[in-house]
Amino acid sequence: MSTPGSSTSPGDSAVTPASTPPVRPTVPGANLSALRDHNAAAVLTLVRVAGEGGISRVELARQSGLTAQAISKIVQRLVEDGLLAETGRGASTGGKPRTLLTLVPEARWAVGAQLGRDALTVLRADLTGRVVADRRVPIDLAGWGPARVLDLLAEEVGRLLADVPRERVLGVGVASPGPLDQLAGVLHQVTGAPSWDGLPLRDEVAGRLGLPALIEKDSTAGVLSGLGSPNRAFVHLDRGLGAGLVLGGAVQRGARTNAGEFGHQTLDPNGPRCRCGNTGCVEALWAAAPTPQAAAAVLGEAVANLVRLLDLDEVVLGGREVLAAPDVYPAEILRVLAARLPDPAWQPVTVSLAPSGPNAVALGAAGLVLSRLFG
Numbered sequence: 001m002s003t004p005g006s007s008t009s010p011g012d013s014a015v016t017p018a019s020t021p022p023v024r025p026t027v028p029g030a031n032l033s034a035l036r037d038h039n040a041a042a043v044l045t046l047v048r049v050a051g052e053g054g055i056s057r058v059e060l061a062r063q064s065g066l067t068a069q070a071i072s073k074i075v076q077r078l079v080e081d082g083l084l085a086e087t088g089r090g091a092s093t094g095g096k097p098r099t100l101l102t103l104v105p106e107a108r109w110a111v112g113a114q115l116g117r118d119a120l121t122v123l124r125a126d127l128t129g130r131v132v133a134d135r136r137v138p139i140d141l142a143g144w145g146p147a148r149v150l151d152l153l154a155e156e157v158g159r160l161l162a163d164v165p166r167e168r169v170l171g172v173g174v175a176s177p178g179p180l181d182q183l184a185g186v187l188h189q190v191t192g193a194p195s196w197d198g199l200p201l202r203d204e205v206a207g208r209l210g211l212p213a214l215i216e217k218d219s220t221a222g223v224l225s226g227l228g229s230p231n232r233a234f235v236h237l238d239r240g241l242g243a244g245l246v247l248g249g250a251v252q253r254g255a256r257t258n259a260g261e262f263g264h265q266t267l268d269p270n271g272p273r274c275r276c277g278n279t280g281c282v283e284a285l286w287a288a289a290p291t292p293q294a295a296a297a298v299l300g301e302a303v304a305n306l307v308r309l310l311d312l313d314e315v316v317l318g319g320r321e322v323l324a325a326p327d328v329y330p331a332e333i334l335r336v337l338a339a340r341l342p343d344p345a346w347q348p349v350t351v352s353l354a355p356s357g358p359n360a361v362a363l364g365a366a367g368l369v370l371s372r373l374f375g
């Protein structure tokens with residue numbers, strides 16, 4: 001089992017494109033324009049994965065399965081759009097050296113926002129998922145209600161984009177506490193914030209900003225904030241507790257896009273009353289714990305259940321409560337895992353803090369927007 005703070009993530013702030021592998025042109029008779037867009041997205045993804053070293057057209061053709069002619073046309077269009085640049089020459093196995101292509105990070109921007117219960121975080125990320133600007137301001141999600149909070153969101157995003165041409169902004173991803181319907185873009189009964197029930201958050205944000213918008217549950221956004229194991233959870237402990245899940249390399253949202261409501265599992269039916277109305281929920285036991293260590297141990301028990309249920313090998317921790325006690329949570333959770341897993345030596349699980357820290361959830365929301373470009 002690894003030590004706290006270790007991580008298998010290869011990148012600090014890279015937003016995961018891995019759940020959407022390149023699309024190969026294997027569907028006969030598919031709509032040509034759609035096919036072309038899929039293929040362009042696949043090419044962009046391959047160039048992004050290649051990183052600063054770049055990739056040649058020949059290699060793009062080999063990896064994508066597209067013809068050299070198709071690659072040539074797609075690359076030409078992406079260069080004309082400013083998304084790709086020819087940046088150097090690579091070694092050749094014979095004949096002339098190959099021109100290498102790289103992504104132009106600042107060609108487009110994605111905005112990510114996190115609606116927290118008492119803070120609003122907004123950030124701007126480039127095409128590589130690097131955060132170039134961020135802002136965090138206090139709010140009272142339940143007390144202020146939607147109009148005041150969303151007006152402030154629009155104002156803060158406006159500041160982030162003050163010197164950016166709007167046509168270079170891909171859109172805004174907004175992460176919020178759940179439950180919510182990610183596909184419809186509508187919030188449901190957000191615990192403790194009744195004035196937000198039924199709010200069409202996606203359309204409200206898009207209308208205020210004049211930009212495409214997407215919404216996501218905060219914990220699910222968090223799991224998209226960095227690269228990592230194909231079987232991992234992002235455990236988000238703020239004023240509520242949720243888990244974002246990637247299994248088999250794909251993000252899991254469940255039947256109503258509401259998977260990961262982790263905080264209201266019953267750990268002790270005779271336990272303290274929870275604000276959700278049930279008794280002995282993880283959140284209630286966590287809140288009733290007398291010390292930070294005891295609170296972390298409660299979370300550890302819940303994480304151990306999650307790891308055993310889903311056979312995870314990586315748990316990333318985020319949220320204000322965890323970040324406020326970084327020396328306590330990973331160590332305590334690892335201790336409980338070591339006690340609960342039947343064969344810890346055979347079932348190693350890394351437990352680490354999210355590399356992007358307080359920006360993790362908003363960065364994942366920006367990643368949602370980027371994933372639309374990368375296919």
Ligand SMILES: [Zn+2]
Pocket residue numbers: 263264274275276277278281282283284
């Ligand atoms: Zn509860």
